Amino acid sequence: xxxxxxxxxxxxxxxxxxxxxxxxxxxxxxxxxxxxxxxxxxxxxxxxxxxxxxxxxxxxxxxxxxxxxxxxxxxxxxxxxxxxxxxxxxxxxxxxxxxxxxxxxxxxxxxxxxxxxxxxxxxxxxxxxxxxxxxxxxxxxxxxxxxxxxxxxxxxxxxxxxxxxxxxxxxxxxxxxxxxxxxxxxxxxxxxxxxxxxxxxxxxxxxxxxxxxxxxxxxxxxxxxxxxxxxxxxxxxxxxxxxxxxxxxxxxxxxxxxxxxxxxxxx
Amino acid sequence: xxxxxxxxxxxxxxxxxxxxxxxxxxxxxxxxxxxxxxxxxxxxxxxxxxxxxxxxxxxxxxxxxxxxxxxxxxxxxxxxxxxxxxxxxxxxxxxxxxxxxxxxxxxxxxxxxxxxxxxxxxxxxxxxxxxxxxxxxxxxxxxxxxxxxxxxxxxxxxxxxxxxxxxxxxxxxxxxxxxxxxxxxxxxxxxxxxxxxxxxxxxxxxxxxxxxxxxxxxxxxxxxxxxxxxx
Numbered sequence: 047x048x049x050x051x052x053x054x055x056x057x058x059x060x061x062x063x064x065x066x067x068x069x070x071x072x073x074x075x076x077x078x079x080x081x082x083x084x085x086x087x088x089x090x091x092x093x094x095x096x097x098x099x100x101x102x103x104x105x106x107x108x109x110x111x112x113x114x115x116x117x118x119x120x121x122x123x124x125x126x127x128x129x130x131x132x133x134x135x136x137x138x139x140x141x142x143x144x145x146x147x148x149x150x151x152x153x154x155x156x157x158x159x160x161x162x163x164x165x166x167x168x169x170x171x172x173x174x175x176x177x178x179x180x181x182x183x184x185x186x187x188x189x190x191x192x193x194x195x196x197x198x199x200x201x202x203x204x205x206x207x208x209x210x211x212x213x214x215x216x217x218x219x220x221x222x223x224x225x226x227x228x229x230x231x232x233x234x235x236x237x238x239x240x241x242x243x244x245x246x247x248x249x250x251x252x253x254x255x256x257x258x259x260x261x262x263x264x265x266x267x268x269x270x271x272x273x274x275x276x277x278x279x280x281x282x283x284x285x286x287x288x289x290x291x292x293x294x295x296x297x298x299x300x301x302x303x304x305x306x307x308x309x310x311x312x313x
Numbered sequence: 314x315x316x317x318x319x320x321x322x323x324x325x326x327x328x329x330x331x332x333x334x335x336x337x338x339x340x341x342x343x344x345x346x347x348x349x350x351x352x353x354x355x356x357x358x359x360x361x362x363x364x365x366x367x368x369x370x371x372x373x374x375x376x377x378x379x380x381x382x383x384x385x386x387x388x389x390x391x392x393x394x395x396x397x398x399x400x401x402x403x404x405x406x407x408x409x410x411x412x413x414x415x416x417x418x419x420x421x422x423x424x425x426x427x428x429x430x431x432x433x434x435x436x437x438x439x440x441x442x443x444x445x446x447x448x449x450x451x452x453x454x455x456x457x458x459x460x461x462x463x464x465x466x467x468x469x470x471x472x473x474x475x476x477x478x479x480x481x482x483x484x485x486x487x488x489x490x491x492x493x494x495x496x497x498x499x500x501x502x503x504x505x506x507x508x509x510x511x512x513x514x515x516x517x518x519x520x521x522x523x524x525x526x527x528x529x530x531x532x533x534x535x536x537x538x539x540x541x542x543x544x
Contacts, residue, residue: 076507077498077534153507160467160506162418181319181411184383184390184403187516196511197465268510274532274543282525 071152077272079149084269086146091262093139095292098299104312108235115234147207154200195260202261209254216241239307248304259297263289314406316340318353320365321413323422326429330422332411340404346389346396347372347379350412350426367426374398374519377455380462381426382413387462387517395457395519415462419469419504430458432504433472439496440480448479453520460514460522461505470508470527471518473501478529491540494533501530 064072071079103114121131174180183189195202215224217237222229226240226247242248266289276282306312315337323330338352347369354364370378374395381396383389388396390403404410414422419432433456437445449456452475460471477494484490508527515524536543 075498075502075534077531080507080531157466157468157506157509160418161465162467181384181409183385186403187384187386187390187392193511196509199509264510271508271510271528272531274528274535276525276528277532279523279525 067152074152076153076156079153080268080272082145082149083153084272086142086149087265087269089142090139090146091266091292091296093135094258094262095296098296101303102299104235104238104303105306111235111238112233143207143210147203150200150203196264199261199264202257205254205257206261209250209257212250216247238303239313242304242307245308248308251304252301255297255301258300259293262296263293265289266292314340314342314401314404314408316349316401316404316407317409318349319409319411320350320353321426322365323414323425326421326423330413330425332413340401342400342402342404344401345372346381346383346399346401346412349401349410350381353412365425368428370397372397375455377457377519380415380428380430380457380459382416382462384411387415387459388457388519392516393519393521395455395459398519415458417458417461417464418467418506419461420458428458430456433458433461433469436469436473436497436500436504437476439500440476440493444480444483444493445476445497448476448483452476452479452522452526454522455520457519459517459519463513463517464506464508465511465513466509467506468508468514469501469505470530471514471522473497473505474526474529475522477533478526487540491537495537498530498534498537 074082100114100118104111118132119129171180189197212224215221217225217234219225220229220231220237225237226244228240229237242251267285270276270281270285270289276285303312317334317336318338319332319334321330322333335353335356338349338356340349340352344352347367350365350367357364367381368379370376372379374397377395379396380388383396383399388394389399390401391399394400412426414420414426414428415430417428420428420430423429437449437456439445440448454472454475456472458469458472461467461469464470476497480493480497481490484493508530510524510527512524515522532543
């Protein structure tokens, strides 16, 4: 960090003991943290794409879908015990999500420190925004929707985190009130239909997919940069198009499910 | 056209600054932001106030000395133009304009609209200063600091990436390249924040430096870890 960001060094004052968080990130550079985010984000994106593709089997009917759910539990048998692969994947995803959000938090803190954000300054800015006293950007330079989405990685990330907690409570654990009252372990198809038959839940799932699309598109673009891939304009363009296609396909594919349940195409 | 210009007044680096409304300011569409500030100073002098101080240089967009924030945008409303080569075509008669210093954690305000942009120089110096100047010159970078000011993370990655992209061809040996890149990376880490690929820097850069330059930071960092693989 910049010398001005450092606290004044007073040799007589007792040196505060660094927190566990500070110790953990002490030696990590920004580039390394961004690589960690790129790697964990790629794992999560790959999972999300696979998850969407697997869920498309809901259109093949109850029997097929429930067999797919059973396959996930028994894959690798008889070498691997039941649920073995499932738990390895779960632990991997949990580790990825943890490192992704922790590295993201540390990078956010570093960005705030680099910009010398203060509590008073943040309150003043918020007040200005809420009272409409913030002056607008000049004509021709107002932010476009993609720019606003790119600047919303932290908020869409939080939305996706909360969504995942709800999603697991709803369809994996089956905990009320997240899950529907008709939830029954072993009937993945029935649980999905019962849950998404609730209009508020269907709406919440659809809205969360908008956050997913935005987060994935900018995330994949950034991951390519942080991995040192986008060295030419051509490559940057390719990544841009690929990120948009993948993000849109994954989110739209997922959105079709609550829509299909609500329109009773899937029931 | 007549404009109301809210201009940032700050007596010293330690003082709190505030916007002061200056009106009326006689302006034309083809005036640059610095011309507008000259007009502001004419109005202030006529009203018996002290003129506002701002960084000023060649007024041809090549020295990189000038730079203010106009309605939240570094340099001004036109894309890829320095403050001195901007126009006022985005404004209409009776509009209000807010002009403040370039806002970045690593650029402390000296007085009014004038900022200390030495952080850029401190990073460049790590790579043997004449070589760094040559590298920046080859890329077209004028070291104006707008990329840092535009970034909400206070990241200087467009500047640093450009430097790290142009430095390797100027090194005589791979070791020299590694040493220079490594020092620049460390200094940038110390001075600036992390990059989120928001692209605001590319929009304000008077030299029109491309977004691809950002990735040079990642590449040189990977090369530092494994020089053979990322040659």
